[in-house]
Amino acid sequence: MEFLTPGERVKKIRKMLKMKQRELQSENITRGFISMIESNRTTMSRETASIIAEKFNKRARELGIDLNIDGDYLLMTPAQEAEYYCIQKLDQINTLEDLNELKEIFKIADEYKLKRVTALAYIKIGDVMYKNQHFQEAFINYHKALDILLLNNIKEQLPYVYNMLGACKVALLESPEATMYFHKALEYAEEINDIEIKIKASYNNALCYRYIGKPTVSIDYIEKCLSVLDKEKDFEHYVYAKSIEANSYRDMKEYDKALEIFRGLVEEIKDNNNPLLGFLYTNIGEIYMEKNDFEKSMEYLNEAEKIRRKEDKNLLSHTIIEKANLYIKMGLYKEARSLLEEGIEISYRNKDIEYIVKGSYLLAEVYKKLGNKQAIIETYKRLANILQNMGSKKETLKTYIELALLYIENNDVSNAKYFLEKSREVIEQKTIKK
Template sequence: MEILSPGQKIRKIRKELKINQKEITGGEITRELISIIENDKSTLTPTVAHIIADNINRICKERNIDFNLDTEYLLEDINAQTNKIASRYIDFLCNNEDNISKDFTKDIEEIELFLIKYDVPEKKMIIYEKIGDILKKQKVFNRSYIYYIKAFENHNRLFNDIRLFNLLQKLGGICIYLGKDKEALDFNNLALVYNNTIPEDLRYKVLYNNTLAYMHLNEHDKSLLEIEHIENTFKTLTKENILELNVLKVNCLRYKKFYSDALNVNKSMLSTLSNDDTESIILITANILDIYTVLKDMSNIKIYIDKLIYIISNYSKAKESYPCPNAYNQLGISTKLIGNIELSIECYKKSIQLAKSQRNRRVLLKSLDQLLTILIEENNLEEINTFKNEVLELISLNIIDPSITPVLKLMKFYSDIGSQENLSSLLNFILECKKD
């Protein structure tokens, strides 16, 4: 990709066609003017561009050179060319954003180099946001976050503009995925400050993400206040909106230890669901199992373990199902409580595999930590070594960070049992990954 000023184009064409400056004047302009234009010390006017193009075309015809120069091409300056190329990049990203199996690495590198070299302020935000969208669809959430940040840094003073609100909403959402809950609140609240008239569906997404962030931060009263605000403010909440708000409300009640209220709301929701709404049934059944597990109600724990396993086992879309990784995590906790260690380990492994596939970092970290705890308690060295290899793969894929608790716990275990070989291999692998 070569971007040239009008003067640079003239010089390049002359050199390639072996035409001197005097020949392209045609006696109508001076050679000195050509020289000034070629050195970018004077702007090329349409009149002069027309004269130069006509003379070059005439010379090519006389010399039987197959070449034709267009005046418009000569007049197109660097800004026009860079904007045209930037538009092509935007079109490319838009046309391919649903191709989640495509490797965009080289395309993104090319676009990045272009944006570093040329300033296209009107299009930078759009390009970076589109890259962020693609990476989010590919579940590469950490890189998606980086490009959304770049888009925000290049928002070009779009205050009180729906485009900025939409970007801030995406940033808040991606922060939730990455466990950056305080940062999510910052972006969400910034969006609400800068935008007064925005579509209700976008405002709902921001406020809903606030309730999620508060819940993850264990600020359950604030989360409940946000839910109440949404319920009282929004005129047209969908059935899905009402369900997800009630699920959040139930989780807050559970963590505030209002177990009876949480159970009643869960069972009420479950009774209203249609039989084909398997995703919601899995989610709510797992929440009920969680409450019975906290209460150590062994009879109901066994009933709901069987129910949940049956539902998931007969669900053809379990691998892609958002609630399934957490449901398996809950099964791991509950089956351990009733003493079925073998089944607990199996459930944690399934949770890890699904969370890994979906890049569900929150559930992945929980399940890794809880599985390792069981394996250490059982002193199952063979399984622990297999666990270590799984962790190393997750680190190499940038799905988890080497500093997470399960990795540190694994190091301590190898140190405690004097397994220098395993400890060294773990540390060396992490150091090699850091170099990359």
């Protein structure tokens, strides 16, 4: 790809539009001056470039050509044009197949020493990998971008990259490590006043601190999130944020406070078919389950299931796995098994790692109650395979150890040794230094 000096660019566009040099003349811009610009013997001021750009745009409109350039475009150096070109190309990359286009971008960025473009290319790989749920690969590429941004003191993308590094860790069920990245995302978001990342990183930190058993810290972060979140513009995000607050109170056994928040959210939703109701009813059902009010729990979980089977099938697995958990507590193991099998299959299709893990452990518990050891082993083997493919080291290690213990109970030394060796491989896998 050829990138031009300002003079070369003016000459190329003029010839493309079949214009003569004299047609670019105006007050204080002579034909001789145009000739000097095109031969790189003089430079243009911003005012001159804007006048020439408008003449080009006018001729393009007459010819039915969509040109729409400005003076800044005409004044670009070759390096600036190369950066502009690369960024336009990056915007067109959205799928795994599109990633092949990045070879050219990396080559151009290297030739013109465009560090920001190189970082943006790695960010794009991270985004595509994350979208396709290849979370470990996404993490690696976001980290490559981070190293370049920090080394070259490029701050604009830092809040986003730190937030996505944390999001990858959450997706890999590594919440304690994720908090470090969300803290840094907030730090840089405050510095450059990135409101969007302030909201996302505060929300994500709240979620993580709830997962690691620090509900009061979680509530603090949700308050930060809600202080900058526009409820009217992003009601769905508001509902999810308030739900973390409610569930943090639930974790502290303040069930009435949690239910009060959830019921308030339900009242704010006027449409009885809104998929958010499936989410809220599921959470309310879980709270009643913890209160051992199984009748109320079943009532809400049934209502959530009805809504999600109709309006929100991708998240149906969450509701029916929670309902299966209720059946387990009620001693209805066969009913639980049926729901878990369906819920896990949906989770596998969606690569929903959190509920694949939760559903699989519950299914193993059911098979244990039913006395089916082989089914437990098969459940863990399938779980281990997807966890390994997704790069979730901690959960993979935990599953291998469970399998080793099961084979030890069966006096199967060979298979026990095999899964202990697999455990060692996971422990010895290299990780990126933080």
